Amino acid sequence: MSVKGSAFQHRGVVAAGAAALGALLLANIYAFAGGAASTWLLGAVVLTDMLAVGVGIAVAAREVMIAERRTGDSQARLDAIVDSAMDPIISVDEAQNIALFNSAAEQVFRCARAEALGAPLERFIPQRFRAAHRGHMQQFARTGVTSRRMSESATLWALRADGEEFPIEASISQAGEPGGRYYTVILRDITLRKRSEDTLQLQQHAMRELSARVFEAREEEKTRIARELHDELGQLLTALKMDLAWLREHLPAGGGEIAAKADAMGQLLDQTVASTRRISADLRPLMLDDLGLADAATWLVSDFAGRSGVQCAIEVSGDGALAELDGTLATAVYRALQESLTNIAKHARARHAWVVLRAADGEVTFEVEDDGQGVAAGDLDKVRSLGLKGMRERVAYFGGTLEVARAARGGTRVSARVRARKEGGK
Numbered sequence: 001m002s003v004k005g006s007a008f009q010h011r012g013v014v015a016a017g018a019a020a021l022g023a024l025l026l027a028n029i030y031a032f033a034g035g036a037a038s039t040w041l042l043g044a045v046v047l048t049d050m051l052a053v054g055v056g057i058a059v060a061a062r063e064v065m066i067a068e069r070r071t072g073d074s075q076a077r078l079d080a081i082v083d084s085a086m087d088p089i090i091s092v093d094e095a096q097n098i099a100l101f102n103s104a105a106e107q108v109f110r111c112a113r114a115e116a117l118g119a120p121l122e123r124f125i126p127q128r129f130r131a132a133h134r135g136h137m138q139q140f141a142r143t144g145v146t147s148r149r150m151s152e153s154a155t156l157w158a159l160r161a162d163g164e165e166f167p168i169e170a171s172i173s174q175a176g177e178p179g180g181r182y183y184t185v186i187l188r189d190i191t192l193r194k195r196s197e198d199t200l201q202l203q204q205h206a207m208r209e210l211s212a213r214v215f216e217a218r219e220e221e222k223t224r225i226a227r228e229l230h231d232e233l234g235q236l237l238t239a240l241k242m243d244l245a246w247l248r249e250h251l252p253a254g255g256g257e258i259a260a261k262a263d264a265m266g267q268l269l270d271q272t273v274a275s276t277r278r279i280s281a282d283l284r285p286l287m288l289d290d291l292g293l294a295d296a297a298t299w300l301v302s303d304f305a306g307r308s309g310v311q312c313a314i315e316v317s318g319d320g321a322l323a324e325l326d327g328t329l330a331t332a333v334y335r336a337l338q339e340s341l342t343n344i345a346k347h348a349r350a351r352h353a354w355v356v357l358r359a360a361d362g363e364v365t366f367e368v369e370d371d372g373q374g375v376a377a378g379d380l381d382k383v384r385s386l387g388l389k390g391m392r393e394r395v396a397y398f399g400g401t402l403e404v405a406r407a408a409r410g411g412t413r414v415s416a417r418v419r420a421r422k423e424g425g426k
């Protein structure tokens with residue numbers, strides 16, 4: 001018998017069948033209820049009924065055959081898909097014994113399918129994770145969720161037949177079938193990816209440490225020069241001023257021209273002292289080391305206001321905690337404040353700036369806000385701009401976060417939060 005397609009797919013066949021059954025029903029009613037007298041008519045109707053039953057059985061048998069063949073076809077198709085998948089696919093039954101193990105699984109786990117089928121899944125899980133895995137499977141079965149990714153956060157580990165452990169990424173699904181419940185895991189061997197991620201992380205860590213060392217070395221150098229300018233040069237200039245004052249006192253009477261020259265020298269000396277102080281403070285405000293971050297920040301803001309003409313306000317809280325800050329962290333925060341203020345002078349066209357510096361609960365936070373034109377999209381990605389990038393890098397080094405956003409007042413708001421003590425004792 002040709003069983004290409006179901007008879008119920010053709011409307012004409014269904015309509016003809018329904019019409020024939022209707023006619024047969026009418027004939028039955030007429031023959032048995034209508035009181036037909038002739039036995040040949042009754043016989044003919046009974047014969048037709050039997051024929052119809054026979055045809056019905058034949059049609060039903062054909063439909064069952066078609067359905068079975070379809071199921072067989074789709075099963076074969078599914079088997080081919082599963083077997084050609086690039087990722088390992090493993091199904092287990094309720095007892096956690098392997099019921100399906102595709103070709104990719106054979107390769108990745110280095111285990112022949114015949115050996116894997118029927119074996120407990122735990123064979124492919126490192127010993128130390130087996131108990132946790134059992135718990136997760138029971139939990140997953142209880143949730144009734146059909147599918148989900150296994151472990152979003154921690155790395156999952158699997159075990160090859162030869163005992164080698166390897167990291168995986170996996171999703172799991174469950175389905176109830178007539179033979180029981182089955183769990184299917186589709187997984188991916190991420191050894192190479194994890195290796196490159198680990199290498200990248202190590203390199204990033206090394207780069208961050210290197211940049212921290214460079215930053216510190218630069219600060220040390222600046223501090224040394226600032227101190228020398230302040231102490232050595234400052235003392236020499238003071239001595240010169242005293243000598244000049246002595247000279248002026250001992251000038252012979254009537255030496256008008258010499259006195260004028262001495263006055264001019266005095267003015268030049270005052271300017272030189274002021275310049276030396278400014279250059280020294282720009283290099284590194286010694287009060288950062290001597291008086292602490294709170295005083296240094298307050299001085300920085302008022303110095304900036306005086307030089308830039310931007311009206312500034314600063315609010316400092318937690319002086320005690322600020323005074324105890326590690327020197328490198330205090331320097332990093334100071335430099336971040338300095339860069340934020342320099343940016344306001346360079347880019348913001350602001351009239352006001354507000355600075356907040358707080359230390360509380362083991363954290364240091366600072367905010368610098370202006371009412372200028374605000375940062376535009378793309379400003380932060382400028383290749384040659386290093387100020388904010390450096391700031392972000394320094395803040396990250398201390399395990400903190402930095403945000404640059406549009407301020408409520410329309411300008412720019414730079415805010416950062418760092419731990420007061422770097423993890424690892426730094």
Ligand SMILES: Nc1ncnc2c1ncn2[C@@H]1O[C@H](COP(=O)(O)OP(=O)(O)OP(=O)(O)O)[C@@H](O)[C@H]1O
Pocket residue numbers: 343344346347348349370372373374375376379380382384385386387388389412
């Ligand atoms: N307060 C601000 N107001 C407006 N725009 C700002 C402000 N701060 C930063 N920007 C924008 O963000 C960009 C990046 O700032 P960043 O400090 O990283 O670099 P820069 O100041 O241009 O150069 P560098 O700091 O390396 O000397 C700036 O070029 C500017 O366009």
Ligand SMILES: [Mg+2]
Pocket residue numbers: 339342343386387388
């Ligand atoms: Mg800048």
